[in-house]
Amino acid sequence: MERLSLNDNPGNAQQQRNPQQQQQFQQQNALGPGGPQPTPGPPQLPPQMFTTAAQLLDLTDKKLVLVLRDGRKLIGVLRSWDQFANLVLQDTIERIYAGKLYADVPRGIFIVRGENVLLLGEVDLDREDDIPSTVTKASFEEVYELKKKEDDQRKSSDKKRNTELQALGFEPEHSGEILF
Amino acid sequence: MLFFSFFKTLTNQTVTIELKNDIRIRGILKSVDQYLNIKLDDVEVLELDKYPHLSSVKNMFIRGSVVRYVMLPRSEVDVGLLEDATRREAANQAGKAR
Numbered sequence: 001m002e003r004l005s006l007n008d009n010p011g012n013a014q015q016q017r018n019p020q021q022q023q024q025f026q027q028q029n030a031l032g033p034g035g036p037q038p039t040p041g042p043p044q045l046p047p048q049m050f051t052t053a054a055q056l057l058d059l060t061d062k063k064l065v066l067v068l069r070d071g072r073k074l075i076g077v078l079r080s081w082d083q084f085a086n087l088v089l090q091d092t093i094e095r096i097y098a099g100k101l102y103a104d105v106p107r108g109i110f111i112v113r114g115e116n117v118l119l120l121g122e123v124d125l126d127r128e129d130d131i132p133s134t135v136t137k138a139s140f141e142e143v144y145e146l147k148k149k150e151d152d153q154r155k156s157s158d159k160k161r162n163t164e165l166q167a168l169g170f171e172p173e174h175s176g177e178i179l180f
Numbered sequence: 181m182l183f184f185s186f187f188k189t190l191t192n193q194t195v196t197i198e199l200k201n202d203i204r205i206r207g208i209l210k211s212v213d214q215y216l217n218i219k220l221d222d223v224e225v226l227e228l229d230k231y232p233h234l235s236s237v238k239n240m241f242i243r244g245s246v247v248r249y250v251m252l253p254r255s256e257v258d259v260g261l262l263e264d265a266t267r268r269e270a271a272n273q274a275g276k277a278r
Binding site (some may be wrong): 007013049050051052054055056058059065067069073083095097114117118119120121122123124127128130131132134135 | 184188199201210213214215217219225228229232233234235236237238239240241242243245246261
């Protein structure tokens with residue numbers, strides 16, 4: 001698919017106009033080729049712009065941050081995708097955050113099933129090395145240990161909250177779906 | 181399809197999106213698709229210090245299924261028209277079901 005922009009022909013929008021407007025249109029056009037161009041109604045956007053494919057097309061071959069539903073952050077180059085946002089990432093690293101530390105783990109190629117995608121962000125290559133001063137790089141082992149501790153802590157506090165909520169008759173939010 | 185059409189009328193407006201994991205992202209709505217996946221430009225993540233992995237992101241594709249709220253500019257929404265359209269859509273759906 002080619003790249004589309006606001007200036008493209010909206011395609012079949014012309015045919016959707018009712019006969020009255022069509023007539024008006026012809027009258028205006030009768031002013032001659034030098035006359036003002038008619039501008040009927042609000043600008044119509046090409047419908048092809050509003051598809052998953054068009055949205056992901058812009059991100060293809062770009063360096064992206066992919067956040068998964070289980071909280072993983074993957075950084076890689078988007079090489080392929082489909083309408084369900086199933087993705088292929090190349091040269092992927094996983095960045096693990098814990099407390100004020102982070103670590104990178106080289107992972108390689110990822111094929112991600114669309115349902116696990118939370119968001120995809122294009123990395124601004126001019127700013128990608130400006131890591132916020134609130135986090136510092138550390139060794140994988142150190143971050144992993146810290147993360148495990150954090151995860152366990154969160155798991156037990158979530159469990160406690162959910163049992164309390166359930167006793168009060170509340171269904172826990174996004175139950176059955178893990179989201180971080 | 182009503183809300184798909186509705187969001188299409190809001191393209192190029194600044195919106196704030198809250199995800200189901202509490203991240204709030206403000207940006208210019210560039211595109212939306214049938215699943216209400218959303219594309220944002222010039223993104224700004226609120227409480228960025230909590231989400232350092234998003235610090236160098238300039239535009240974003242958000243999967244529709246993880247969106248909790250979309251906060252819209254009040255002036256860009258014709259509430260009366262939207263109420264009308266939702267009722268008409270509901271009536272249509274009810275008619276189809278019969």
